[in-house]
Amino acid sequence: MSDSSSHPPLPTTDCDVLIVGGGINGCGIARDLAGRGWRVVLCEKDDLASHTSSSSTKLIHGGLRYLEYYEFSLVRKALQEREVLLKSAPHIMWPLRFVMPHDPSMRPAWMIRIGLFMYDHLAKREVLPGSRSVDLRKHAAGKPLKDQYKRGFIYSDGWVDDARLVLLNALDAKARGAEVLTRTRCTHARRDADGWTATLESSQGTRTVRARAVVNAAGPWAESFLRGVAQSAKGESLATKSLRLVKGSHIVVPRLFEHDHAYIFQNPDKRIIFAIPYQDEFTLIGTTDIELNGDDPGAARIAQEEIDYLCTQASRYFEKPIVPADVVWTYSGVRPLLDDASGDPSAVTRDYMLESNTTAAPLLSVWGGKITTFRKLAEDAADEVGRMLGQSNAQRPAWTDGAFLAGGDLSAWIGAAKRPDDDFERFVSAVQAKYPWLYGKLTRRLARAYGARVSELLGDAKSLADLGPAVAPDLHERELRFLQTHEWAVSSDDVLWRRSKLGLHYTPAEREQVAAWLQANAKNNDKVEVEVS
Template identity: 75%
Template sequence: MTASDTSPHCDVLIVGGGINGAGIARDLAGRGWRVVLAEQDDLASHTSSSSTKLIHGGLRYLEYHEFSLVRKALQEREVLLKSAPHIMWPLRFVMPHDPSMRPAWLIRLGLFLYDHLARREVLPGSRGVDLRTHPTGAPLKAGYTRGFVYSDGWVDDARLVVLNALDAQTQGARILTRTRCTAAVRSAEGWHATLQGSDGRVHTVRARALVNAAGPWAESFLRQQAQSARGEALATRSLRLVKGSHIVVPRCFEHDHAYIFQNPDKRIIFAIPYEGEFTLIGTTDQELHGDPRGARIDADEIAYLCEQASRYFTRPVTPADVVWSYSGVRPLLDDASGDPSAVTRDYLLESNTDAAPLLSVWGGKITTFRKLAEDAATEVGRMLGDTRQPWTEGRTLPGGDFSDWIGPARRPDTDFERLVLQVQQRHPWLPAPLARRLARAYGSRIAELLHGVRDLAGLGAEIAPGLHEAELHYLQATEWATCADDVLWRRSKLGLHYTPAQRQQVHDWMAATLPTTDPTTMKASPCN
């Protein structure tokens, strides 16, 4: 692409490769639009890999009377669970009752609404439990004798973004990672954008419309990079950046349920089974001022999460137990609320047709990303004068169709177990833990990874425990992985299981085998 080109290179340029940008790219491309997506870092390298990793309606939002948001999210739960059962699955939550927090009747009413605001086919409803006899009561302090159990879902958030990007690419979109949009100038004819890869190469894109899906950078993008033909900034709204931090500690309990704990400050935290050997605890709500790239958990947040979890668990959780932590920045619309927890998690799509179409995405949560993308694609089509039909509801994401392995789908959770069984039967040489991990990561696309491989040696050298060269080559070639962090913390969570020396081995291998940069795809740009 050169600056001398005069015809549009694409219909829509999307800035931002988080869940919203990737979801919108997938939907637009599937409707036949020519799409280019530019992400300044790796896919899902910020907010979209730093969530609590739940597909949920948001039980606590009922207290803020966010009934529309909760209903929309509840409607999406099972749509998503069916679309990619290898990276999303049902999860039961236990809420121990603390009479000093909320009365039992209020919790029962909230759970009744939660059960009935949207239709359920897969997820069971809520019920009360006696924690003195129920297995989930064993790790809790003796004072918690009564509890409530309800359903939501779990998601590997970073892989969800990658799967959307893969599907978008299959539909014809061009996905440019580690490519920053340094300028986007608007005219009546379209957008003229300058893109710069991490290797310093610069090229331009002409687009008929622009979608600002930059997440925490959505406001600053409109103030600094996007301009009218007269050089005027295009920002009209302000974002409120709220940091949510999480800690990971050695496993606090043996069963497969998660906990939702009520805190004296009226907030809640979750304690969730994580990666087999660990418990994930979060999240906080803290105002962030400054660059979202600098978001890190602080000592006060660690102390808060440990203190609140220790109010419930018999065995205290201490800062010394923390083996990993992460912080995400939620880009929420500034409503001047004094309480960050009370700021709406719903999204707003803002259209501007003063010249070439501009759509800005404000807010949102991972559970409603598909609906957001559908609404955004419809609105872009309207602005371009050619509304095209939605298509993603009921469609699987890459790897989510197991039919070639197990036949017709039944239930997302049991279908995955059937897939694992078939993988083990077709590839008996695969160690059982590796077969399960690969099935979790790639679903039915495991066939591509294992194509032509007849024994463990065929996967190549084992660079770190359970991680072979064949998988690393696959991630480089198909999933935009260019460095160890991409592999260890976003395409997987293997980094949590490895020693520093083992992580370094992956880093060294990736650095040594990085392919020559392709200026067309920018896939092989090194990590920032």
């Protein structure tokens, strides 16, 4: 970030709620509050979803393993949310079947059957099929596995493009009136009896925001925000909780199997890992649970021991061993979990807690959470902010249950919605019919990324040439400008690793071409235009 001191102060902004943090919780809360008519400003010190929220295992799931820790309330809440989310954005989320090979040395079959029965029945299902046993000697999912795995179980959950999920919430928030400021750091927030005065710094200059309430959704930085940035009128620390930062790392290797199911593997240490079809040509394997002690959450990187662990555990099941040399990409995220003094990081609850503080101007801190329950967390947070600001839910009611995310309403293309996965396939066909000059691979990628917003990108284009020169394979200048103008994209990492995963498919030279184009065509990122379809 360039020195903001060289710029004149920006105009002071007055709002109802200042949200600090542009991950899934912050953007989800901004969307919900803006949709209820509150004046919202959200600031994020980096890019949207640039840390924990783009580093998940990318699952919309109830959390089968949490049943062993008696987290029934969390699992039920997550299971209830699965289909709500799948229906809200079928272009970035879809159902996924999981195969669990049975290893009698891990857990007995009767225990797994009981767990899956509960998983099937803790919440209503309309889209996702239930669990069943499978003969791996006859099912396609058994072919890549070692011969010793003869039986297993299949159940349902969902997949999500996590970084784009955050983006869609930010787009919806902005379309409903919220101001979303990326690469803007909150450096100071002073709390008085009747409001907050915050200082926001970006490359454009320093801005003062006066807010009636503050929402601390800083994720791994939530505790440090309260200890160092947010202060009472007397300069006292507002921190009351301690976070436990747990690093989860993933590896990506060339595709290990041809079918469309994912695997869940039980490990001797009682943990589980997933092996998931990824970006057509790859398999995603994760995750680890490594406690961070005093490390900068933003600097978290996978350790060699984690790579070895994931390769070793996956190789217990696959016929072809996975070795570190197979790894083509890695990523690590830091889960901000409430410290419950548990010795095992895997056992720390993934449920969230909302902490209200009304000793002066309202402060709401978000502790913990998981991507599957973000919408419910945001709804609960918006309810609580409204209460603290003197408005009842009847006056500003909840609205996101059943609402589409940006680009998720495909009805103009395909008519009434049916099943989210089938709806998307009908949508791809409709896009191909409207733009017959698009080739199949690009049609599907654009449909996945933008949903119904694809018409905003393609507009009146009549040929591939109308999209401008290809800066890299399948990536044209018009799309890059769209990402800059409509999706807050600035750097090549924004484009290649968060707005898309094209970086996985490009050579270093091709990635550099994208970086060079963005640098040569830089825009003022505060001027983001939004139209939600």
